[in-house]
Amino acid sequence: MKVLIADDELRLRKVVSLHLKKSGFDVFEAGNGQQAVDMAKEIIPDVIVLDVMMPEKTGLEACAELKAHPELSKIPVVLLTAMAEADDMKKGRDAGADEYLTKPFSPKELIDIIRSRS
Template sequence: MKVLIADDELRLRKVVSLHLKKSGFEVIEAGNGLAAVQLAEEHSPDVIVLDVMMPEKTGLEACAELKKMDRFKQTPIILLTAMAESEDLKKGEEAGADAYLTKPFSPKELIDIIKSRTG
């Protein structure tokens, strides 16, 4: 299963990527929202994980853009964020996110969410 993870924090991205690979996932990495959309179109991942606060394009913007495309309507998109207010969660839902994970989080928690969203 192919997972695209987009986060502008290189260290966090590498740690999560390592855990995903150890769990048998193929991982594609992006450092910003614009690259995430481009890589998603190029690689058609099974799951997309987006940090909310990123340069070029936020995770919310990237999520909304991807969910407008027919090929990603059914693709689970998980938003990662340090912002956990109800208003932030509402924005994630409006963008089309399938799940919301607040930072700090454990990679196991993310893997469990991915597995629950992909059967």
């Protein structure tokens, strides 16, 4: 299963990637929202994990664009973010996110969410 992770924090992205690879996923990484959209169009992942606060295109903007794209609209999107207010979660749902996981988070919880969405 192909999982695309987009986060501008390299260290966090690498930690998440490592946990997912150990769990048997094929992992692709993007450093911002625009890269995530471009890569998704190229690789057609099974699940996309997006940070909300990223340069060039936020995770919310990337999510909305992915959900509006005919070939990508059915791909589950997990927002992984430090933004934990109810209003933030509503914005995530409004953008089309399928799941919303707040930092700090358990890698096992993220893996369980990814598996449940595939």
